[in-house]
Amino acid sequence: MSEEAVKVLPVLPLKNTVLFPYLLMPLSVGRSSSLAAVQAALATEEKEIVLVAQRDASNENPGQDDLYTVGTKAVIRKMSRPNENLMEVLVMGSERVVLVRVDHEDGYLKARVSPSPLPEDRGPEVEALAQAIIELAAKAVELAQPQAPPELTRMLASGDDPLRMCFLLASMLSLETTKEQALLEAASRADGLRLMHAYLSHEVQVLELKSKIANTARNEMSKEQRDYLLRQQMRAIQQELGEKNPEQADVDLLRERLEKADVPDEVRKELDRELGRLEKLPSASPEHSVIRSYVELVLELPWNTFTEDNLDIAHARQVLDEDHFGLKEVKERILEHLGVLKMNPNAKAPILCLVGPPGVGKTSLGQSIARALGRNFERMSLGGMHDEAELRGHRRTYIGAMPGRLIQAVRRAKARNPVLMLDEIDKLGRDYRGDPAAALLEVLDPEQNKSFRDNYLDLPWDLSKTLFITTANTLDTIPRPLLDRMEILRLSGYTEEEKVAIAKKYLLPRQLKESGVSAEQAIIPDETIRALIQGYTREAGLRRLERAIGRLTRKIALRFAEGNTDPVTVRPEDLGEMLGPEPFTQDEIRKSVGPGVVTGLAWTETGGDVLYIEATLLPDGKGLTLTGQLGDVMKESAKAAQSWVWSHAEELGIDPELFKSSGVHIHVPAGAIPKDGPSAGITMATALASVYSKYPARNDTAMTGEITLSGLVLPIGGIKEKVLAARRTGIKRVILPKANQKDLRELPDEARAEMEFIFAERVEQVLENAIPQVAQRLTLLHA
Amino acid sequence: MAVFLFAPPGQDQEWQPPVDVYQASWGWILKFELAGVRMDDVNVHVTKRTVTVSGIRRDYMVESGCNHYSMEITYSRFRRSVQMPEDLNGARMRLDYRDGILFVRIRTREEESE
Numbered sequence: 001m002s003e004e005a006v007k008v009l010p011v012l013p014l015k016n017t018v019l020f021p022y023l024l025m026p027l028s029v030g031r032s033s034s035l036a037a038v039q040a041a042l043a044t045e046e047k048e049i050v051l052v053a054q055r056d057a058s059n060e061n062p063g064q065d066d067l068y069t070v071g072t073k074a075v076i077r078k079m080s081r082p083n084e085n086l087m088e089v090l091v092m093g094s095e096r097v098v099l100v101r102v103d104h105e106d107g108y109l110k111a112r113v114s115p116s117p118l119p120e121d122r123g124p125e126v127e128a129l130a131q132a133i134i135e136l137a138a139k140a141v142e143l144a145q146p147q148a149p150p151e152l153t154r155m156l157a158s159g160d161d162p163l164r165m166c167f168l169l170a171s172m173l174s175l176e177t178t179k180e181q182a183l184l185e186a187a188s189r190a191d192g193l194r195l196m197h198a199y200l201s202h203e204v205q206v207l208e209l210k211s212k213i214a215n216t217a218r219n220e221m222s223k224e225q226r227d228y229l230l231r232q233q234m235r236a237i238q239q240e241l242g243e244k245n246p247e248q249a250d251v252d253l254l255r256e257r258l259e260k261a262d263v264p265d266e267v268r269k270e271l272d273r274e275l276g277r278l279e280k281l282p283s284a285s286p287e288h289s290v291i292r293s294y295v296e297l298v299l300e301l302p303w304n305t306f307t308e309d310n311l312d313i314a315h316a317r318q319v320l321d322e323d324h325f326g327l328k329e330v331k332e333r334i335l336e337h338l339g340v341l342k343m344n345p346n347a348k349a350p351i352l353c354l355v356g357p358p359g360v361g362k363t364s365l366g367q368s369i370a371r372a373l374g375r376n377f378e379r380m381s382l383g384g385m386h387d388e389a390e391l392r393g394h395r396r397t398y399i400g401a402m403p404g405r406l407i408q409a410v411r412r413a414k415a416r417n418p419v420l421m422l423d424e425i426d427k428l429g430r431d432y433r434g435d436p437a438a439a440l441l442e443v444l445d446p447e448q449n450k451s452f453r454d455n456y457l458d459l460p461w462d463l464s465k466t467l468f469i470t471t472a473n474t475l476d477t478i479p480r481p482l483l484d485r486m487e488i489l490r491l492s493g494y495t496e497e498e499k500v501a502i503a504k505k506y507l508l509p510r511q512l513k514e515s516g517v518s519a520e521q522a523i524i525p526d527e528t529i530r531a532l533i534q535g536y537t538r539e540a541g542l543r544r545l546e547r548a549i550g551r552l553t554r555k556i557a558l559r560f561a562e563g564n565t566d567p568v569t570v571r572p573e574d575l576g577e578m579l580g581p582e583p584f585t586q587d588e589i590r591k592s593v594g595p596g597v598v599t600g601l602a603w604t605e606t607g608g609d610v611l612y613i614e615a616t617l618l619p620d621g622k623g624l625t626l627t628g629q630l631g632d633v634m635k636e637s638a639k640a641a642q643s644w645v646w647s648h649a650e651e652l653g654i655d656p657e658l659f660k661s662s663g664v665h666i667h668v669p670a671g672a673i674p675k676d677g678p679s680a681g682i683t684m685a686t687a688l689a690s691v692y693s694k695y696p697a698r699n700d701t702a703m704t705g706e707i708t709l710s711g712l713v714l715p716i717g718g719i720k721e722k723v724l725a726a727r728r729t730g731i732k733r734v735i736l737p738k739a740n741q742k743d744l745r746e747l748p749d750e751a752r753a754e755m756e757f758i759f760a761e762r763v764e765q766v767l768e769n770a771i772p773q774v775a776q777r778l779t780l781l782h783a
Numbered sequence: 784m785a786v787f788l789f790a791p792p793g794q795d796q797e798w799q800p801p802v803d804v805y806q807a808s809w810g811w812i813l814k815f816e817l818a819g820v821r822m823d824d825v826n827v828h829v830t831k832r833t834v835t836v837s838g839i840r841r842d843y844m845v846e847s848g849c850n851h852y853s854m855e856i857t858y859s860r861f862r863r864s865v866q867m868p869e870d871l872n873g874a875r876m877r878l879d880y881r882d883g884i885l886f887v888r889i890r891t892r893e894e895e896s897e
Contacts, residue, residue: 022796042851045841047858077798079854094796 009050009073010037011102011109015057018180019072020167021093021118029087031060036108038076038087047076050097050111053181062109064102070116070185073097096184118163119188129193130162136200137169143207163189166196173203251279254295263303267459271295286399294396297403298457300411306465307415310374311342323368324361325502330354330489334369337467348446349417349467353425353483355475356491359541362471363423365491369469370419378413380405383424388434391443393456403456406443410461417465425482426472437479444468444485492720493540493608495748496533496728503529507546508553515553522556523569531572534728535582540721551579593699596691598770600668600683601704601726601734602675603718608725610702613680614667615687621663628668631676638666640709641685644763645692648711652767653777654692664691679716681707682735682766695773702726703735703766711763715739720746727751733758735766797837797860804865810874810891813865818883819856827878827887829871834887837862 012027012034019025029038041049052071054062074091081087097113104110163186170183179199186192258271274291281288310316316338320331333352340347354362363379370377385391385405393404402408409420428437442448443463451460470486472478494502504526512519532552537544555578556568570578596615601608618625624642626635642664649656666684668675682705690697704722706714715737724747726734738759744752760766768775805812815836817825825838840858871889879886 039850042842042854045839045858047842047854075796075859076854077857079851081853092796092798 006100006112006114007048008110008112009048010040011050011052011067011071011099011111012037012041013062013067013109014051014053016177018053018170018177018184019051019074019091019093020171020180020184021072021096022164023093023167023171024077025074025091025093025171027089027091029089030085033061033104033108035085035087036106038079038089040106040108041076042079048094049074049076049091050099050113051091051093052099052111053177057177063104064099067099067102068181068185069099070181071097071099071111071113072184073113073115118161119186119192120161121188121190123190126162126189126193129190129197130165133162133166133169133193133197133200136197136204140173140200140204140207143204143211163192166192169196169200173199175199248279250283250292251275254278254292254299257299258295261299261303262305263298267298267303270459271298290396290401294456297407297411298459301407301457301461302410302414302416305415306417307375309338309341309417310372311338313338313342316372319372320368323371324365325505326494326498327361327365327491330365330491333487333489334372338373348464351444351446351468351470351486353470353472353475353478353486353488354491355472355488357493357540358473359539359543360491360493361542362491363421366419366421366469366471369467373419373467375467376413376415376418377421378409378418379421379423380409381423382436382440383427384429385436386429386431388436388439389455391436391439393454395455396458401456404454406452406463407454407457407461410463410466416462417467419467419469422468422470424472425470426474426477437482441481441485444470444482492746493724494542495724495751496530497748497750499533499542499545500526500529502542503533503545503549507542507549511546511550511553514550515557517553517557517560521560521567522553523567524552525569525571527572528570528575531575535575536579548579555579593696595694595696596687597699598683598687598690598697599699599702599726599731600680601702601722603677603679603721608718608721608723610725610729610731611668611670611675613683613687614669615684615691616665617658617691618663618665619661621665623663625663625665626667627665628670629674630668631674633678634668634676634680637678637681637707638684641681641707642688643709644685644707644711645688649692651764651778651781652689652693652774654689658692664688677716678706678714679704679718681705682713682760682763685763686767686770689767689774690771693771693774695771697770698733698772700731701733701735701770702729702731703770705735705737705740705760705766707763713737713760713762713766719743723747723755724751727755732756735760735769737761797862798857799863800836800861802836802863802865804867808892811867811889813887813889815863815885815887816883817861817880817885820861820885822878822880822885825878825880825885827876829874829876829889831870831872832867833864834867834871834889835862835864836885836887 012029014027017025029035037049041047050071051074052067055066055068056062059066072093073095074093076089077092078090079087096116096118098116100112100114102109102111166183170180175183179195183192183195183199186195255275258268258275263271274295278288278291278295281291313335316335317331320334324331330352333350337347337350354365356362366379367377389404391404391406393407394401403411406420410416410418413420422440425440428440430437443452446464449463449466452463453460475483475488508524508529509519512522529549532548533545536548539545552570552575556570559568576582593612596617598613598615600611600613602611603609624639626638630638645652645654646659649659666687668680683703685707686697686703704716704719706716708714719736719740720743723734723736723744732754733756735758738761741757741759744757758765758769760769764778768778801816803814805814813834813836817836817838817840820838820840824841825836828835828837837860839860840856842858867889869891871891875890877888877890879888
């Protein structure tokens with residue numbers, strides 16, 4: 001060590017690093033003050049300079065306060081200038097010094113430095129620490145560079161000054177400046193060693209963590225590779241043994257099925273291609289199962305499978321009659337089609353739409369049509385379907401893609417000419433995903449459905465041999481173009497006689513069988529069934545009736561189960577005890593009606609109904625008040641009726657002053673049920689005529705018909721239901737529009753025989769028949 | 784780990800001049816490359832088998848008013864020790880400086896004329 005006393009030397013401030021004694025360090029010098037300092041150092045014989053770290057690396061003009069007080073005196077070994085403003089300097093640290101004073105002079109920093117010789121304390125702690133550091137260093141080297149030559153650690157251990165070893169290590173680790181500076185300033189060897197030990201331990205921990213992460217990654221990778229290798233080997237072994245791998249066996253099985261399958265050439269080619277792709281795919285690939293299930297579906301479809309139609313018309317008629325009572329029109333249409341098929345086997349199948357209230361047997365009719373024809377029957381409900389893709393399928397590129405419901409139904413039907421029932425076509429939904437009704441347009445068009453394309457199947461499928469039967473409760477919600485493609489067959493509600501007949505023939509035997517009671521054990525006469533229909537059901541169809549009968553048979557079964565052995569006869573008066581009080585009271589004819597109350601007839605989805613239209617004068621009131629949840633058409637119809645009555649006041653014997661002095665209020669009960677339509681026109685006209693003239697209308701007469709301002713009576717719909725409703729209530733006299741006379745053919749014979757029908761062309765005729773006093777007056781007038 | 788430069792352990796921070804060693808019938812000739820070193824600044828020291836040459840190379844050529852533009856010659860202290868294969872105790876030594884080379888002749892055997 002140099003023993004010279006205090007010296008003044010140029011200072012080179014260091015950014016982000018510390019030079020240790022005994023170490024060589026290359027430096028790039030760019031700052032003008034530093035360039036000047038180096039220049040000054042080179043101008044001396046000793047070429048000595050002091051290197052000291054800056055506290056803040058970003059400071060471009062450090063002064064005394066910005067520098068650490070302990071630095072290293074160094075000798076400049078070599079210097080070169082890559083360009084004018086930069087010096088590359090190689091310095092050799094020679095001695096630790098303390099900067100006593102730093103001045104800025106001649107354009108660079110000068111420091112008065114006094115030597116600060118490195119400590120040379122010895123002792124067991126120093127030795128132990130030195131040993132520990134060497135071990136840690138060896139570990140660090142091994143972790144960081146497993147291939148590093150062992151010389152490095154040996155070299156570290158060979159030095160006699162442990163602090164020097166620390167300096168060397170510090171220059172190898174990229175430590176922060178503060179840590180390096182702390183090491184440089186170490187007051188004793190022990191201090192320096194302790195610092196180094198802490199730094200190294202941290203470094204080793206980091207390295208260990210790093211290598212652990214790297215190892216985990218490597219392990220994961222190698223497991224996959226291992227699996228792959230094993231699989232390849234297994235394949236090789238299987239090949240050696242002459243066995244096929246499972247995937248290949250799978251494909252071969254499918255190929256075999258394809259050989260045997262009766263499919264068109266186009267389909268065979270497509271499947272061949274798909275199987276080729278399947279062979280090349282590993283079974284783990286998600287594509288594999290997609291292709292597999294596609295091929296299986298295509299193979300399962302009945303490409304050329306037909307069921308043979310039973311063209312025996314007598315047999316078909318028998319089957320239809322067996323299953324359903326009445327429904328003449330529908331049965332006739334089915335038999336027609338059968339006849340056509342007999343004459344022309346290539347005839348296009350019709351698309352039938354069965355419309356009627358719930359429970360009239362639309363769905364079961366479909367089944368018996370299939371039975372009559374000897375075809376397979378499949379049914380799918382369209383109710384609530386709102387996604388076009390559900391009908392037409394998803395393209396196979398989508399995950400979890402499936403064929404549409406139509407193709408699935410065909411697959412289940414196992415024949416290309418099934419009877420396919422599309423239930424609840426009036427309840428199709430629609431939303432932003434598309435309109436299933438639009439997709440149905442293609443399906444239900446005999447001209448287009450020869451080559452129906454399902455998105456999933458992606459092959460044309462011939463639907464033209466499929467007999468489509470759709471069902472609906474109402475035609476109002478079916479889109480026009482769809483409606484246009486279908487042949488509408490109406491199933492109106494059953495009459496009471498029909499219901500009794502159906503109950504006896506079908507419902508009662510079925511429910512008895514369900515309950516395990518024999519026909520001999522339970523005797524249920526017709527009157528009881530009639531009482532059930534009247535008191536416990538109010539419907540056009542038969543579902544509630546069947547449920548009521550079911551409850552009855554269960555009660556009977558319970559009696560037998562409790563030990564009764566005698567046959568049970570159920571009389572109408574027993575029903576109250578067995579089924580509880582009647583939920584429906586039969587609409588009775590209103591016994592006495594004052595002026596302004598008239599019996600009307602309405603059509604509802606569950607059949608017909610009788611309703612009373614009530615009108616009353618409002619003394620000192622004004623205008624026309626309408627209540628009872630009436631729709632716009634009905635309101636307008638009321639106004640037309642009022643206007644007609646006003647304009648014919650004299651003929652009807654009405655005091656014209658009444659119109660001026662009082663208003664009128666028309667109410668249609670029941671007030672909670674919305675009503676609309678023009679068919680109450682003549683009823684309201686009669687009510688108004690009655691209330692203004694103060695003559696009551698006949699309470700045994702019901703009426704329905706649309707009115708015009710000129711007094712014409714126009715035809716309306718739902719005649720059968722309305723007339724049956726009137727009959728149910730006990731009204732035997734009905735006024736109908738003349739134009740509806742033809743509709744009476746739909747009525748059962750006994751109803752026609754029992755009732756009196758009056759056909760009106762003009763409102764006057766209606767009034768004549770509805771209000772006796774008006775009739776007299778009109779006769780007088782005409783006389 | 785970072786690239787590191789360091790003086791080989793066992794050597795001090797002084798620079799080391801290169802040396803050639805010749806074997807003669809009478810002893811050894813050591814040839815140190817010490818251009819630009821004043822003989823007054825060189826110190827040769829022999830102990831047993833070790834010959835050590837140390838000293839300082841001063842940058843004395845510098846004319847006043849000029850600066851280093853680059854520097855490849857290493858100045859300041861140098862030290863070089865050479866291990867010899869035989870004991871040099873009692874050997875005679877002669878120093879000779881010519882053309883920037885320091886010759887150290889070490890006569891270990893009395894022998895025929897030079």
